Amino acid sequence: MTEDEATDTLSPRERERYDRQMGPGVLTAEGQEKLKSATALVTRTGGMGGPAALMLTMAGVGRVIIAHGGELISPDLNRQILGSEPLLGKPRALYFAAYLRSMNRYVEVEDIDHEPDDEEAKELAERSDIVLSCPPTMEERLRLNRAASEARVPFLDAAQWGMTGTLAVMKPGETACLQCLYPEEPPFEELFPVVGAISSAMGSLAALEAIKILSGSGQPMWNRMLTYDGYHGQIRTSDLRRDPHCGCCSSMPSAREGS
Amino acid sequence: MKIRVLLTGRGYQIAQHVPDPLEVPDGCRVTEAIALVAQRLPADQALPDSCLVAVQGKHLGSVRSHDEATLQEGDELMLIAPVAGG
Ligand SMILES: [Zn+2]
Numbered sequence: 001m002t003e004d005e006a007t008d009t010l011s012p013r014e015r016e017r018y019d020r021q022m023g024p025g026v027l028t029a030e031g032q033e034k035l036k037s038a039t040a041l042v043t044r045t046g047g048m049g050g051p052a053a054l055m056l057t058m059a060g061v062g063r064v065i066i067a068h069g070g071e072l073i074s075p076d077l078n079r080q081i082l083g084s085e086p087l088l089g090k091p092r093a094l095y096f097a098a099y100l101r102s103m104n105r106y107v108e109v110e111d112i113d114h115e116p117d118d119e120e121a122k123e124l125a126e127r128s129d130i131v132l133s134c135p136p137t138m139e140e141r142l143r144l145n146r147a148a149s150e151a152r153v154p155f156l157d158a159a160q161w162g163m164t165g166t167l168a169v170m171k172p173g174e175t176a177c178l179q180c181l182y183p184e185e186p187p188f189e190e191l192f193p194v195v196g197a198i199s200s201a202m203g204s205l206a207a208l209e210a211i212k213i214l215s216g217s218g219q220p221m222w223n224r225m226l227t228y229d230g231y232h233g234q235i236r237t238s239d240l241r242r243d244p245h246c247g248c249c250s251s252m253p254s255a256r257e258g259s
Numbered sequence: 260m261k262i263r264v265l266l267t268g269r270g271y272q273i274a275q276h277v278p279d280p281l282e283v284p285d286g287c288r289v290t291e292a293i294a295l296v297a298q299r300l301p302a303d304q305a306l307p308d309s310c311l312v313a314v315q316g317k318h319l320g321s322v323r324s325h326d327e328a329t330l331q332e333g334d335e336l337m338l339i340a341p342v343a344g345g
Contacts, residue, residue: 136345161342186309
């Protein structure tokens with residue numbers, strides 16, 4: 001077996017790769033090994049999910065599953081950092097995954113070229129240790145929330161509009177879930193305004209929370225929503241209220257140990 | 260008394276004429292404060308029912324359905340219109 005072959009133990013080359021993120025105030029060697037043995041689902045991988053998937057890949061999450069349908073178009077390129085001009089007209093998931101693989105040989109990247117339906121979302125969440133929800137519709141977000149709840153894995157919802165963004169950090173059975181906040185799907189336009197700098201920031205912050213949770217480092221923002229209002233230059237966090245009558249999580253016993 | 264107001268999320272630009280701080284009656288309840296904010300919006304604009312409501316960093320529910328509370332001088336009312344952009 002060569003030193004780069006997959007095991008849960010870090011090879012010397014992997015230790016070299018992650019040298020700057022292992023140490024005081026960042027990850028322990030054990031935490032980095034936990035990342036290596038973890039699987040993260042990111043859907044979709046545009047303005048927010050793209051930088052999230054990139055940061056998870058570069059940080060060394062062992063398996064990153066990305067889902068994103070369709071082909072890259074010009075208006076995507078104000079924010080979709082996994083894309084580039086030569087990829088215009090090409091399928092996003094296939095090429096985005098190739099770029100991710102080019103950034104870290106020690107990570108397995110799995111690409112899904114469409115938006116998962118209820119059944120597939122559930123199957124994917126069950127194969128994952130965390131779900132990062134970054135799609136452009138509330139319908140997809142609520143679907144991913146239900147899938148993460150059923151699979152009992154942490155759920156991070158990163159969302160944006162214009163120059164503002166939100167990030168909610170949730171654990172099924174222990175915190176509010178997305179449906180506690182939105183029992184009915186709120187209306188949202190398909191062509192929302194967006195500046196790439198805010199979507200990229202929210203995606204990176206979601207990745208940071210995922211890295212903390214998966215590696216056991218720092219203090220995750222459990223049951224809180226971060227609001228970054230770039231337009232007014234204001235940042236807030238709010239403690240979330242769990243809905244005792246939530247159609248998704250109200251009857252759920254506590255999440256599994258260690259999740 | 261005066262409270263702080265931050266209207267954010269989808270459509271935040273409609274809040275440009277909502278004063279911050281906002282003058283409200285002493286002992287003002289959250290529902291009344293939300294109505295006072297809504298009155299300051301442009302005539303063709305309204306707060307969505309699904310807008311999240313938080314006071315002093317504590318999420319109380321949505322404009323449609325939220326826990327009631329009495330505001331104190333200097334409290335911050337945050338209204339977060341749902342965002343779902345990716
Ligand atoms: Zn819930």
